[in-house]
Amino acid sequence: MPSFEARERAVVESAIQRHGHEPGPLIVVLHAVQDALGYIPPAAIPEIANGLNLSRAEVHGVVSFYHYFRTEPHGRRVVQVCRAEACQARGGAALEAHAQRRLGVGFDETTADGAVTLEAVYCLGNCATGPAMRVDGRLHSHVTPERFDALTGPEGRA
């Protein structure tokens, strides 16, 4: 089995090879890397800059601008809770508080055991049946605190 670094490098090289020729390719490449690794390793930034003929500052600037790009590995599960108005109108604030209390972390943090990463999102387009959240990509409606516990499972216990 190749070392993690070698795998990282292979992912980055493959992403550049596949998308580097497209116009304005940086964000497309970053998506490919994060899709494969779950995050953008800081060590990948000079590699990407080199591959796309950009400065490291340009790549870092883009990675840090967009909320979606992570620079650290995420937990085994990723829980994204919507904080936007339509969900607030259906009890979203109580869900936000519950999620943080239950997991024992704030937004954009991962539990100490690496089980769950909690993220805030601003609208999932699921605004008529809120509060909404995604768990490992899967969208849910009417998320009460009880449903939050059921959906995040035993790993979601602080």
Next chain:
Amino acid sequence: MATRIYVPKDATARSLGADEVAVALAHHLGAAVEIVRTGTRGMLWLEPLVEVDTPAGRVGYGPVGAADVPGLAAAGFLKGGAHPLAIGLVAEHPFLKNQQRLTFARVGIVDPASVADFVAHGGYQGLERALAMKPAEIVQAVTDSGLRGRGGAAFPTGIKWKTVLDQAAPQKYVTCNADEGDSGTFADRMLMEGDPLTLIEGMTIAGLAVGATQGYIYCRVEYPEAIEALNTAIAAARAAGYLGASVRGSGRRFELAVRVGAGAYICGEETSMLESLEGRRGEVRVRPPLPAIKGLFGAPTIVNNVISLATVPVILAKGAEHYKHYGVGRSLGTIPLQLAGNLKRGGLVERAFGLSLREVLEDYGGGSASGRPLKAVQIGGPLGAYVPAAQFDTPLDYESLAAIGALLGHGGIVAFDDTVDMAKMARYAFEFCAIESCGKCTPCRIGSSRGVNVIDDLLAGREPERQRELLAALCETMIQGSLCGLGGMAPFPVQSALKHFPEDFAPRGRH
């Protein structure tokens, strides 16, 4: 012969269990049924809504859970049999029957992945017309229809296209803004998931109209279901000869690709979206030059919202006169309104401009989901004003809303019951602006954070009169001094909350 049944594949329907229902139906009924995954009709409180083809039309059952399937089968639902979940003929449901669906005519009805189904339901008639027209004639038809940008800015679409058409350039682009970040809006998502070929058709027509050979759909990463539906539909359109080097054998090229955003509300602003499409930080550009003159990669570029582009096919197919026959004053055509937040019947209502807010909230929405009185609605996303119950008789069109200091935006309507704390909502408006500010201009970057502090001070009772003055001045500075609508409009919800609900801003104890 197998009975055809329809189960939505829409993200909201799936969030309520539609996939499990589809599996249960296949498991229990096997070869007796052919399951077609569609978009949603937009009656979201009934999802998952299962529809059955009967000689009388499609009969609906909803909301269906996987556990309901054996009972439905026993009740003979494949023949439209009676069952507590039956809603009768779907098209006759008052929520749908009383709509005027032009842009959303096929959503929830067709298989979004099938070109053949699209064409069988009137799809690509607009493109066929456009292929027989001169570019200037296509632009004129869009201008004559009165269509204004449905993303929120309401700029006349035909005028924008004319500007791009008039530029002599070797490369032009058509870009679709599918960065639908406003809370309370999901019309773009519903259309992209339920009838993506209509958007593809609209963009192809736009390309023919202005001489652009490449299109990009900039879709937000929060919409993975829509991205998948778009990619599937683009591949199907290409395979059927509707995209590529020679659209329908016309010798005219149009290519289309989806680009995925990365979680930045500001990228819904058109110049910021162009920066992002070019692979950069989504910082807004100073205008002029307009994107129509110097847009993507410096080339003349159409930037239109999903709904604007998806409305072009019906305008070309049925004529500008037919389209502008709907609506009032300078708000012509139809608007897809999205009923969100605390409403009993949330969903999508496409109607001609001019119906009243009360009609939407009560007749369609059925009042609050909680059963408590509605206190306020926010229209047009996080930068839209809060409208109090006393103004619920306002007609929903661009001019009537402007007259009460509100805006229609992208047509999202978020309802709040009387438990809402308007000071908290005002604070959130600033907080959201601070989180999403691109940082390029000071009024937005600093003003939004200061706004949070000032509201905190006001509520804590620290020199409340001074904080009120400060807040008023801060709002004015942001409105006047910001580069784009994020900082320039974030004060609207704050000012409207202060104006209509001053009692909510009284100093309180620790909070």
